[in-house]
Amino acid sequence: MRKLTLLIDALLFCMPCLAQVLMQQGKTVVIAPTCSTAKDSVTGTTADQVAIGNFSSHTYIATKFVAGSSYTVCKATIPFFNTLSPTGSITMYIYSDSPGAPGTQIGTGSGAVLESSFPGTEGTAIAFTGMSAAVVSGTTYWLVAALTGDGNGSAYANWPEATSSSGTIDNSSDGISWNGLSSFSNAPKFTLFSN
DSSP states (O other), rough: OOEEEEHHHHHHHHHHHHHHHHHTTTOOOOOOOOEEEEEEEEEESEEEEEEEESSGGGSSSEEEEEOOOOEEEEEEEEEEEESSSOOEEEEEEEEEEEEEEEEEEEEBOOEEEEGGSOOSSSOOOOEEEEEEEEEETTTTEEEEEEEEEEOOSSEEEEEEEEEEEOOOOEEEESSSSSSEEEEEEEOOOOEEEEE
């Protein structure tokens, strides 16, 4: 077993070396994409935060953005933090725009991430991987956080908003009927990635 582990470690470490040797021998080499190219984002000093799960109407929270280029979203990072140890999970999606509110889901969402894995204060952004949603430059979309398995009101996740950006935030209890949150004028923080 130890030899197998060492062999696997050596192969993973030397994968770029192996690719180089094969290319020099005229072989075709396909290297898997890494989903590490940052694209659209909202960053900056935190002004406030919007809670997910503190009311039943806050089971879905969405923020509007305009794609800066055409690409396929493969990951979103968000600096969520929790209050009083919530027990649900959050999945991130990209939705189309249905004049002024989220429309329909585009592509596939992320894997679910347990709220219990979020820190108690804002810090390192949480990675939501496994997304596959094609966006087109100059088109309006919505980044949607969907809560599953919690929402009792006393324990919830927080999505920080950036002082330096104005934004539109909508909430929903079912992901279909949306309401604007007029009391929030800053955009929640996020970074979207492509391969």
